[in-house]
Amino acid sequence: MSSTLIVLNLKTYLEGTGEGAVKVAQACKEVADNSGIEIGVAPQFCDIYRVASQVDLPVYSQSLDPVGAGSFTGHAFVQSIKDAGAVGTLINHSECRLTLANIDASITTARDAGLKTVVCTNNVATSAAAAALGPDYVAVEPPELIGSGIPVSKADPGVVTGSVDAVKRINPAVQVLCGAGISKGEDLAAALELGSVGVLLASGIVKAADPKAALDDLVSKV
Numbered sequence: 001m002s003s004t005l006i007v008l009n010l011k012t013y014l015e016g017t018g019e020g021a022v023k024v025a026q027a028c029k030e031v032a033d034n035s036g037i038e039i040g041v042a043p044q045f046c047d048i049y050r051v052a053s054q055v056d057l058p059v060y061s062q063s064l065d066p067v068g069a070g071s072f073t074g075h076a077f078v079q080s081i082k083d084a085g086a087v088g089t090l091i092n093h094s095e096c097r098l099t100l101a102n103i104d105a106s107i108t109t110a111r112d113a114g115l116k117t118v119v120c121t122n123n124v125a126t127s128a129a130a131a132a133l134g135p136d137y138v139a140v141e142p143p144e145l146i147g148s149g150i151p152v153s154k155a156d157p158g159v160v161t162g163s164v165d166a167v168k169r170i171n172p173a174v175q176v177l178c179g180a181g182i183s184k185g186e187d188l189a190a191a192l193e194l195g196s197v198g199v200l201l202a203s204g205i206v207k208a209a210d211p212k213a214a215l216d217d218l219v220s221k222v
Ligand SMILES: O=C(CO)COP(=O)(O)O
Pocket: 009, 093, 141, 145, 146, 147, 148, 149, 179, 180, 181, 182, 200, 201, 202, 203, 204
């Protein structure tokens, strides 16, 4: 049995000093401890160290660049991301798309550094392609539902079940998350019913008036 995973992507929603990211991460940690469900958080690159050093929960990078040490300017270097305290990374988020070759190189770069890999996809075909590259997770997120408040697990269940089936066929070691519009306990419960092992989500929690209460609701039906 796979254990449930929730990854909260903070995107660039939280302005300011990074204290906002720490506060949301603390709420995640509290809810994870109370529920027994693993919750990770993906802050801005510059906040990875601050969050990871102040809150004991899994921190993910929102992306990385497949470059090694050397003559590379303006890149997100995997070793810095790891040393800052991240345990994993998103790759190919819909808001940070990569070529297939760069997805492959990013997975290899992250894996070689010991980071978990979550490759985002937009439909069943790209989920299948991503699974062939062997990440730890494929997270299917139809772009039209991102930030919509309309949960993928209800609006487009076929993209979740289709991705689960395709990924299982191609590489059974890869686990599937789903995301876009997820915010409530019933959305997470539906996502698990459809065969995914968890969710990748953002606005429903980060933009909530009370993120801790929103997280409590999210895990309430599991
Ligand atoms: O893009 C997402 C998570 O990476 C999903 O965003 P929303 O939860 O805001 O729809």
